[in-house]
Amino acid sequence: MTRRDSLALTLAGLGLTFSARAANATTMQNALQIIQAQIDNGTLHSAVLRVSRGHQVTEQAFGKAKVDSMFLLGSITKPLTAMAVMVLVDRGEIRLSDPAVKYLPEFSEGARKNITLEHLLTHTSGLPDQLADNNALRARHAPLAEFVKGAVSTPLLFSPGTKYHYQSMGILLAAEIVQRVAKTPLPEFLQEQVFTPLGMSRTVLGLGKFQKEDMVPMQTEHAAPEAGAGDPKAREWDWNSDYWRQLAAPWGGAHSTVDDLSKCLSSLMHPDGKVLREATARLMTQEHTPKLEAHRGIGFAVGPAGLGKGCSARTFGHAGSTGTLAWADPVTDTTFVLLTALPKNVSGALILDPVSGMVSTMS
Template identity: 65%
Template sequence: MTNRRTFLNTLAGLAATTGHGLTASPMNDAFEIIQQQIKDGTLESAVLHVRRKQDTFQQAFGKAANADAIFLLASITKTMTATAVMVLAERGELRITDPAMKFVPEFNEGARKAVTIEHLLAHTSGLPDQLEDNAALRARHAPLAEFVQGAILTPLLFAPGTKYHYQSMGILLAAEIVERITKTPLPDFLAREVFTPLEMTHSALGLGRFKIADIVRCQTEHAAPESGAGDPKAASWDWNSPYWRNLAAPWGGAHGSAGDVARFLDSFLHFSGKVLRPETVRLMLQNHSESLGARRGIGFALGPEGFGKGCSDRSFGHSGSTGTLAWADPATDTTCVILTSLPSRISADTILHPVSDVVARSR
């Protein structure tokens, strides 16, 4: 696009830029927040990608080779899995009001009969975030099928639809439904139906065609508890391990570049029709948990809380425990993607939210 301004690489370049919504000073402030963490030795790698209307800023930091560096996206993956489900909904192969047991018949004991696909995608199914034996499963390199069986059998925490409780296992069962309907592994389905149409050439669920050496290293010494919490004994199954990189967990195993994640978000801001129809996008971005005091769409978190201070109520996106945050705001036609190697236990307060605040307030 000839009228797009792209601002890259240097503070000098930043100081010289002006544009339709990305002025030099706010982007310089965002740059400095991240760069200071690099200088302090706290952060190893990051990429920031911001687009507002026709202006784009992108910057690689630290050990990230360039703006196309590929990161483990963690729970941003959930938005992609939800999109795969909605592709099938558009085709009439499922409805989100369908009970999950229609496609997973063995998920039928007690209150499980009442769990719908919508419940799975909006975190209201009653399933837990992680299985009780999560660490043991990962430690022995269990295949994804064992996680599925565990999710089918694990006790529900509450009656479906009565509470909001963030849970990865609901997303896992939604992914299982996609695979059973299409008879296609979810990584292949996403590649064909989402990543390729959106020209997300640096993305894959699992490693895909990439090698571990192609992916930015996670600073696992600060990892989340369910991912080893930095314990050296977890090295064979933590975020950097071949086991986890290849598992293709539909709740947190996607890899991608900041630019690719921005393309994905942009497809929900601007209805290209390459993946989903406008009415499907609107359905996904509606609040499906409003009566439960939460703001959750289909796969997406809904703002403004959790994104930048200054984001509108129409903003949407997701964060990831590996140190990632991606959001979009239709009110300002802005997408912001921050990918870091520093787990969100630390980077949320020091990088992700401060940078998002700068971006959201810039005009």
């Protein structure tokens, strides 16, 4: 059976007219070809795409990858960290409206006392994305505790809640709060409370039981500035280094597969109580920043912007600078996960955006 035939069969059960099924099969084939073209010309080394709509699934590995290959997620780690926070919210142990200083007493100077957990998780706290000495910290293999210390004392960019500014350091402090409340390291907490209940057997924050060799190598010659920008001098702390793969940075250090991420997204579209109750899952995936320029849920972007031009306003998802994109659209019951080894500053325009755009417009 050819791949085109397989795609046609996949789409046949969707209750669509023959012409709509044919159009969707052609669209998916074109989307797959976008990825394959970059493999063929040597720009992309590895990628896996998984699209599910209802019970219908299309899954394809490219280049050196297998369908169950584990990729460095980059910032898709952020909503996973946010899920850990929401587990505690679900239990009533913390509230999104709680001031962060309640759990981080050292985080009390000036306007910091007004920053809530919700601010940390919606990128509205006023904290910067990265610390000014981020690269220096990584170059000397600083532990996460040093990043926390820096985030607690770094100057705020604006008054909490007044603006949107994407900020990894807010996610870091939210992770620190989870660890202090749960009295458990975040990688263990996520494993026990999120990954294992959802059957995400090949997802881990840091490396856990896996080895670096189990992970798809990044094409670091195209890395983002905060990850060394491809500088050979950064090889001891870039995305492929032992240091970064083991650090378990709660804003960018998780590894996963397309199947596991699809399970995670589906669990939020169709919560069954294994991790979060329905009301808590809805709270996480609804918009919390209606008066600001960015549409943010708890840990997620909400709406089509940056996810897929055909996505509904209820879509939630996230991209990663490592070359990753994942979203779910409850209106069409669709999950989309595309993991690549090519950093987003190259793969975004070449692969992630056009492939997601095509898939999101399917009938």
